[in-house]
Amino acid sequence: MKLSALYVGIPPTYLQDLFKEYERASNGKIKTEIIDPIEQIGYAAQFGNVINSKENKVIVCSGKERRDVDFTNEPLSEEQLTNAVVRVVREERRAYFLTGHGEYSLTDEGDQGLTKLSKSLADNNMSSREVLLCIEDKVPQDCDVLIIAGPHNELTGKEEEAIVQYLKQGGAALFLVENVVVTTPDKPLTQDQIHKNPSLNTILNQWGVNVEEDVVVDLVNHAGNDVGCPATRNYAGHKALTEGLDYTFYVRPRSITVLKERRPTINLARIVMTASGDKSWAETDRTLKVDFDPKLDTMGPVSLAFVIMEEKTAVMPTDTRIIVFTDADFLTNIYIDQYSNSRMGLNAINWLSEIEARVFVDSKEIKVERLDLTSKQRRQVAAILFLMPLVIVVGGIIVLMKR
Numbered sequence: 001m002k003l004s005a006l007y008v009g010i011p012p013t014y015l016q017d018l019f020k021e022y023e024r025a026s027n028g029k030i031k032t033e034i035i036d037p038i039e040q041i042g043y044a045a046q047f048g049n050v051i052n053s054k055e056n057k058v059i060v061c062s063g064k065e066r067r068d069v070d071f072t073n074e075p076l077s078e079e080q081l082t083n084a085v086v087r088v089v090r091e092e093r094r095a096y097f098l099t100g101h102g103e104y105s106l107t108d109e110g111d112q113g114l115t116k117l118s119k120s121l122a123d124n125n126m127s128s129r130e131v132l133l134c135i136e137d138k139v140p141q142d143c144d145v146l147i148i149a150g151p152h153n154e155l156t157g158k159e160e161e162a163i164v165q166y167l168k169q170g171g172a173a174l175f176l177v178e179n180v181v182v183t184t185p186d187k188p189l190t191q192d193q194i195h196k197n198p199s200l201n202t203i204l205n206q207w208g209v210n211v212e213e214d215v216v217v218d219l220v221n222h223a224g225n226d227v228g229c230p231a232t233r234n235y236a237g238h239k240a241l242t243e244g245l246d247y248t249f250y251v252r253p254r255s256i257t258v259l260k261e262r263r264p265t266i267n268l269a270r271i272v273m274t275a276s277g278d279k280s281w282a283e284t285d286r287t288l289k290v291d292f293d294p295k296l297d298t299m300g301p302v303s304l305a306f307v308i309m310e311e312k313t314a315v316m317p318t319d320t321r322i323i324v325f326t327d328a329d330f331l332t333n334i335y336i337d338q339y340s341n342s343r344m345g346l347n348a349i350n351w352l353s354e355i356e357a358r359v360f361v362d363s364k365e366i367k368v369e370r371l372d373l374t375s376k377q378r379r380q381v382a383a384i385l386f387l388m389p390l391v392i393v394v395g396g397i398i399v400l401m402k403r
Contacts, residue, residue: 216302
């Protein structure tokens with residue numbers, strides 16, 4: 001691979017250092033050069049660019065693949081350059097999003113859409129497409145990851161069978177199961193509301209897990225003022241999925257339990273659990289009465305996500321990979337940029353597509369607009385702000401007394 005920077009005049013030190021670091025980290029597999037397109041107009045012409053003294057670019061080439069990175073208006077970032085490198089060297093992967101059941105949409109730019117997720121996948125050289133299994137009959141053969149993003153209505157038996165067959169043939173799928181519908185005591189749920197947002201257990205039970213009909217609450221660590229939005233850094237030690245993550249949070253997630261009766265070839269591991277133990281639980285009362293009942297509710301830490309692998313056998317030619325989250329909202333446009341939500345989702349999809357390398361998120365787009373602190377963090381800040389003046393006053397009194 002070769003990185004060629006087109007820069008008029010004396011190149012900045014940071015650019016030279018960045019190129020040297022890429023050469024070093026790649027053990028010589030990446031070659032770099034910085035070209036002044038005015039002084040080396042003939043050499044620069046091979047890149048097919050119109051010479052412009054006000055334009056700065058890096059051309060990333062590997063074989064016949066090429067990506068251009070423009071850094072005219074702001075300094076070149078490592079994220080920009082690495083994203084271009086990844087897109088050149090990685091074979092494009094394909095993520096298919098199930099549609100037809102009220103799932104979150106790839107084209108919806110509103111709060112509940114998935115356009116930001118789709119863009120992040122594109123930055124990691126993965127295309128996003130939709131699939132209607134009621135028409136297709138089976139998951140497309142070129143599908144690397146099937147994503148089921150929060151269906152609000154039941155799948156047909158034919159669609160479920162198509163997904164099961166895809167998984168049995170060594171497929172990979174991300175299940176984002178939406179929350180159960182809750183109400184207040186004066187407004188009983190209708191039968192339609194009770195069955196809204198299916199658990200997908202008809203499929204998941206075949207791989208040893210069951211999504212429960214409850215709402216996970218955490219009284220100690222939650223996003224905003226909603227105890228039904230647990231925020232956590234309680235992750236399992238799965239390096240490819242959780243290493244280096246800050247908080248992630250989930251909107252009314254459900255709990256996941258493991259079935260005792262399952263095939264011995266199935267390997268299960270929890271990914272995400274609630275942060276607190278005795279202050280979090282799976283609440284079965286759907287009338288918004290948050291009160292732990294030891295006979296009905298499950299005490300924390302509660303599992304919010306599982307990873308499932310089934311080893312290849314004579315029946316299944318390749319390994320099956322499944323990840324289940326009991327929330328889809330955390331990857332929608334309104335929440336994906338909060339905390340480490342985006343990185344968690346990208347890590348999961350990357351791992352499912354059998355790309356074990358790092359994923360890349362544009363750091364300029366990561367911001368915390370609404371949920372800057374978890375409930376626990378706010379309490380810690382409040383305690384510090386209260387204690388600091390007190391410590392200063394006490395220290396002053398002690399100094400005066402000594403005098």
